[in-house]
Amino acid sequence: MALLDVRCVSSGYGEMTILRDISLRVDPGEVVTLIGPNGAGKSTLLKTIFGLLRPTGGQILFEDTDITGLNPPALVRRGMSYVPQVDNVFPSLTVQENLEMGAFVRHDSFVERLEEIYAFFPALGLKRKQRVGGLSGGERQMVAMGRALMLDPRLLLLDEPSAGLSPRLVRIVFEKMAEINQTGVALLIVEQNAREALRLSHRGYVMASGEVRLEGEGSQLVQDEEVRRLYLGGRR
Amino acid sequence: MTELIAYGVVLGSIIALGAIGLTLLYGVLRFAHFAHGDLMTLGAYVVLLLNADLLPALGIPELKLGPLSFGGRMLGALVVSMAVTALVALLIDRILYHPLRARRSSPVILAMASLGMAFILRSLIYIIWGPQFLFYSQELRPAWELPLAVRLKPDQLLILVMVLCLVLLLYWFLQRTKLGKAMRATADNPQLAWVCGIDTGRVTAWTWVLGAALAAAAGVLYGIDAQLRPDMGWSFLLPLFAAVILGGIGSPLGALVGGIILGVVQQVSTAFLLPTYKPAVAFLVLILLLFVRPRGLFGGT
Numbered sequence: 001m002a003l004l005d006v007r008c009v010s011s012g013y014g015e016m017t018i019l020r021d022i023s024l025r026v027d028p029g030e031v032v033t034l035i036g037p038n039g040a041g042k043s044t045l046l047k048t049i050f051g052l053l054r055p056t057g058g059q060i061l062f063e064d065t066d067i068t069g070l071n072p073p074a075l076v077r078r079g080m081s082y083v084p085q086v087d088n089v090f091p092s093l094t095v096q097e098n099l100e101m102g103a104f105v106r107h108d109s110f111v112e113r114l115e116e117i118y119a120f121f122p123a124l125g126l127k128r129k130q131r132v133g134g135l136s137g138g139e140r141q142m143v144a145m146g147r148a149l150m151l152d153p154r155l156l157l158l159d160e161p162s163a164g165l166s167p168r169l170v171r172i173v174f175e176k177m178a179e180i181n182q183t184g185v186a187l188l189i190v191e192q193n194a195r196e197a198l199r200l201s202h203r204g205y206v207m208a209s210g211e212v213r214l215e216g217e218g219s220q221l222v223q224d225e226e227v228r229r230l231y232l233g234g235r236r
Numbered sequence: 237m238t239e240l241i242a243y244g245v246v247l248g249s250i251i252a253l254g255a256i257g258l259t260l261l262y263g264v265l266r267f268a269h270f271a272h273g274d275l276m277t278l279g280a281y282v283v284l285l286l287n288a289d290l291l292p293a294l295g296i297p298e299l300k301l302g303p304l305s306f307g308g309r310m311l312g313a314l315v316v317s318m319a320v321t322a323l324v325a326l327l328i329d330r331i332l333y334h335p336l337r338a339r340r341s342s343p344v345i346l347a348m349a350s351l352g353m354a355f356i357l358r359s360l361i362y363i364i365w366g367p368q369f370l371f372y373s374q375e376l377r378p379a380w381e382l383p384l385a386v387r388l389k390p391d392q393l394l395i396l397v398m399v400l401c402l403v404l405l406l407y408w409f410l411q412r413t414k415l416g417k418a419m420r421a422t423a424d425n426p427q428l429a430w431v432c433g434i435d436t437g438r439v440t441a442w443t444w445v446l447g448a449a450l451a452a453a454a455g456v457l458y459g460i461d462a463q464l465r466p467d468m469g470w471s472f473l474l475p476l477f478a479a480v481i482l483g484g485i486g487s488p489l490g491a492l493v494g495g496i497i498l499g500v501v502q503q504v505s506t507a508f509l510l511p512t513y514k515p516a517v518a519f520l521v522l523i524l525l526l527f528v529r530p531r532g533l534f535g536g537t
Contacts, residue, residue, distance in 0.1 A: 105433040
């Protein structure tokens with residue numbers, strides 16, 4: 001059984017179609033990476049899955065339930081979380097308040113979960129009462145990921161989690177993603193650091209101009225001549 | 237001079253109540269709500285209706301409260317008026333602003349719609365209550381001599397106490413409650429709030445409730461201190477916006493401080509200039525401060 005099953009989905013902004021007949025799946029506990037050039041529609045696909053854009057065609061299943069057209073609050077309740085690429089924290093709120101907002105739909109006490117997140121990101125535990133606006137880029141990314149993990153999701157969508165970070169922080173973000181996955185959370189990642197991301201991934205999809213061009217195991221895509229030439233060549 | 241400062245603080249605290257609501261609404265809804273002053277007026281006249289007509293007709297007696305010019309019935313009427321004004325604001329949002337937001341209208345369109353609503357509210361008040369000045373009470377109460385040569389009427393002290401209570405209550409709400417935090421989060425980043433699963437529609441509704449209730453309280457307190465006129469709220473609109481900008485747009489604390497600074501500056505200026513120049517002095521201060529801090533006192537991130 002697939003955790004997430006995207007079937008022939010088309011989507012875009014208004015009249016402008018960006019995605020054409022996209023199909024992909026994420027199995028429980030799996031790490032799947034989407035790579036491809038800028039404008040391939042990777043972020044648009046994440047937004048469509050998470051209900052920020054309404055698909056113009058196709059169907060999206062999550063745990064065998066049709067979630068096509070459901071809005072983010074409904075999806076959050078079902079066990080899916082999303083970390084946008086930019087503006088993914090509340091700058092004037094404290095670290096703790098940011099995490100609390102991640103658990104907004106929970107009506108019971110989430111103190112335990114909060115401590116688990118701090119244990120997972122020790123750097124945040126020391127800055128609970130600080131406003132996120134004053135934190136470094138790496139710390140903000142930790143806050144954004146921590147916030148998305150507050151509800152203990154089964155699927156986490158991450159849009160370019162390492163964008164704009166220093167090489168050292170990129171490594172830390174990748175380590176954290178591996179650790180998150182080890183707790184049983186499936187990840188669907190859009191990444192510019194394609195080589196690193198594919199190494200971490202069980203499987204990957206290569207997208208170009210709104211379509212899926214290639215699908216394969218992470219290690220296999222890293223080796224693939226065409227993928228190397230087109231997407232990995234110029235980069236580290 | 238200390239007396240003028242004291243009057244300024246009273247006036248400023250009333251401006252602050254209105255400005256806090258305005259800044260909260262701007263933060264969450266992202267448009268300048270030009271009908272805010274007229275919500276103040278509405279709140280003031282609803283209390284007049286309740287306290288002078290409805291409640292006495294129901295046989296509810298006024299409970300005298302020591303040296304104040306009004307009593308317990310008036311305070312009850314204030315609470316009811318805050319609720320009524322909040323309901324009116326919710327209704328206006330439902331029939332006017334919500335459809336515009338659903339069509340993704342620009343903030344300018346929403347601001348212009350609220351300007352139209354300001355005229356509608358003011359005209360309705362003219363039609364119902366007439367253009368003349370009205371008073372909650374004609375009783376004259378002697379002012380108290382306080383230390384530092386400050387003379388304040390008991391009513392004015394009560395205004396300060398009530399503003400303080402409302403501000404502390406609001407601070408507690410925004411900092412400690414889940415809904416209050418969600419309101420600040422939505423003001424920070426509405427899209428991310430939606431992504432977190434926050435019901436932004438509910439947050440919007442509660443922002444209207446808070447903003448309108450505070451506006452109603454401000455209108456009533458001004459009515460207690462001065463008099464009721466159909467254009468009272470309209471004439472408050474410029475000081476309200478000035479206080480919001482002075483404090484930093486979107487910051488409730490900034491609106492509070494900005495309001496009090498404006499109130500004091502306006503009153504103190506009357507020692508040197510004709511009272512007619514009060515608004516001009518307020519704007520001079522605003523312009524000077526914006527040269528030094530372009531984002532206002534508490535605007536930054």
